[in-house]
Amino acid sequence: xxxxxxxxxxxxxxxxxxxxxxxxxxHSRNLFRLAYRMTGHQEDADDVVQETFLRAYRQLEKFxxxxxxxxxxxxxxxxxxxxxxxxxxxxxxxxxxxxxxxxDPVQLLPDSAPQPDRLAMSSEVGRKVADALNELSEVExxxxxxxxxxxxxxEDIGRTLGVQPNAAKHSIFRAVQKLRRALxxxxxxxx
Amino acid sequence: MNHLTExxxxxxxxxxxxxxxPVREHLDGCEACRAEYANLQRVLNVVDSAPVPDxxxxxxxxxxxxxxxxxxxxxxxxxxxxWPLLGPAWHWAMAAAVAALVVGAxxxxxxxxxxxxxSQLASAPGQVRERILLVAVGDNLERSQMVLLELxxxxxxxxxxxxxxRERAGDLVAENRLYRQTAxxxxxxxxxSVLDDLExxxxxxxxxxxxxxxxxxxxLRRRIEGDGxxxxxxxxxxxxxHREEKAAPDAGRKSL
Numbered sequence: 001x002x003x004x005x006x007x008x009x010x011x012x013x014x015x016x017x018x019x020x021x022x023x024x025x026x027h028s029r030n031l032f033r034l035a036y037r038m039t040g041h042q043e044d045a046d047d048v049v050q051e052t053f054l055r056a057y058r059q060l061e062k063f064x065x066x067x068x069x070x071x072x073x074x075x076x077x078x079x080x081x082x083x084x085x086x087x088x089x090x091x092x093x094x095x096x097x098x099x100x101x102x103x104d105p106v107q108l109l110p111d112s113a114p115q116p117d118r119l120a121m122s123s124e125v126g127r128k129v130a131d132a133l134n135e136l137s138e139v140e141x142x143x144x145x146x147x148x149x150x151x152x153x154x155e156d157i158g159r160t161l162g163v164q165p166n167a168a169k170h171s172i173f174r175a176v177q178k179l180r181r182a183l184x185x186x187x188x189x190x191x
Numbered sequence: 192m193n194h195l196t197e198x199x200x201x202x203x204x205x206x207x208x209x210x211x212x213p214v215r216e217h218l219d220g221c222e223a224c225r226a227e228y229a230n231l232q233r234v235l236n237v238v239d240s241a242p243v244p245d246x247x248x249x250x251x252x253x254x255x256x257x258x259x260x261x262x263x264x265x266x267x268x269x270x271x272x273x274w275p276l277l278g279p280a281w282h283w284a285m286a287a288a289v290a291a292l293v294v295g296a297x298x299x300x301x302x303x304x305x306x307x308x309x310s311q312l313a314s315a316p317g318q319v320r321e322r323i324l325l326v327a328v329g330d331n332l333e334r335s336q337m338v339l340l341e342l343x344x345x346x347x348x349x350x351x352x353x354x355x356x357r358e359r360a361g362d363l364v365a366e367n368r369l370y371r372q373t374a375x376x377x378x379x380x381x382x383x384s385v386l387d388d389l390e391x392x393x394x395x396x397x398x399x400x401x402x403x404x405x406x407x408x409x410x411l412r413r414r415i416e417g418d419g420x421x422x423x424x425x426x427x428x429x430x431x432x433h434r435e436e437k438a439a440p441d442a443g444r445k446s447l
Contacts, residue, residue, distance in 0.1 A: 017262070021259075024255050024258060025255065028250060032250070036244065042244050049254055050254065050258055050391075051394055053254070057262050087397070125237060130241060148239075154207055173198050179235075180230075183234045184234055187237055
């Protein structure tokens with residue numbers, strides 16, 4: 001019989017690594033999907049998945065058994081993604097122009113490497129949507145992804161972002177407004 | 192008649208708020224709002240079409256394989272076996288291994304320094320690239336070492352504000368990943384390996400709390416010291432600096 005999340009959490013807390021592995025294997029793909037939608041980069045999303053499980057493991061004692069383990073993981077993943085996006089932003093602000101003609105390993109940094117992911121997009125529409133999502137602020141993108149793709153309620157989104165529900169709601173509104181502005185021409189031309 | 196606001200449309204679309212019945216009734220009777228709402232639906236449906244890249248079939252196993260060594264003594268088979276049994280002896284073994292690598296690198300350097308001048312000229316761009324990478328990796332290791340040292344040498348028994356260390360570790364993570372990939376690609380397994388070991392430690396610092404309690408500090412200190420990461424960073428950092436210094440005059444001569 002398949003082990004439930006709550007049983008696996010209890011066993012992992014008792015030091016059973018096999019039980020934690022069950023949780024990792026059960027939630028990895030969903031976490032990747034969330035992280036990818038938040039960060040827009042495959043490599044970053046993979047790192048977020050790793051980091052989420054690492055944090056979850058270290059904070060397992062703090063997990064409230066009455067809550068859903070999956071939702072708890074999603075909150076951690078959302079925060080990891082936000083941390084990563086903020087670090088990326090700080091880094092790109094500090095980035096210096098490389099010496100002309102010299103090979104620049106920094107070119108491979110995730111900031112400037114969206115091309116492979118974008119090329120992998122199966123259609124023009126996918127690219128436009130990715131571009132539109134990239135135009136959102138980090139809070140708007142997080143709030144929107146959690147609401148739109150993950151179906152998280154506004155209260156939980158507020159808790160994840162550390163803001164009041166009203167502020168979370170307004171972030172979603174602003175995100176939708178921006179997406180409409182960016183994508184409506186595409187929708188109109190298709191219809 | 193007042194039309195619906197954009198916020199009402201969005202809340203209605205997501206089933207949020209308690210105004211769904213009046214909104215539905217309004218939509219039933221107002222063609223303009225119906226058209227507007229249909230527009231919103233079309234846009235949000237398009238958003239749904241954004242694809243997420245596929246992960247390999249064994250993705251879950253890959254995640255676990257990469258994760259388990261970072262989970263500490265409880266899960267990693269290697270950690271479970273090696274630390275209690277080997278203890279400080281491991282440091283000597285590693286020192287010997289690193290020393291052997293340094294000696295190996297020295298002989299490799301000597302061999303290449305005897306190569307004909309034409310081939311040196313031909314490989315100049317590669318060497319310039321290597322030197323740049325060495326400078327960058329050396330700098331990264333030095334800054335990582337500073338962060339680790341500050342944490343390890345913090346006053347024991349006191350809580351500590353690690354905001355600065357967190358930020359620096361956050362910045363170092365991405366660079367670390369880049370250099371690790373580059374080192375692995377160029378076959379520099381020694382550097383790649385130490386960067387691989389360093390990454391989870393930096394991630395842990397970067398994503399940890401901004402203020403650490405004495406217990407958390409002690410735990411982090413044990414992790415840094417237990418993994419021998421500071422030692423590895425110091426040794427490989429010094430080796431990289433040495434290689435970088437050796438590469439510098441050669442590059443200068445070639446440009447003449």
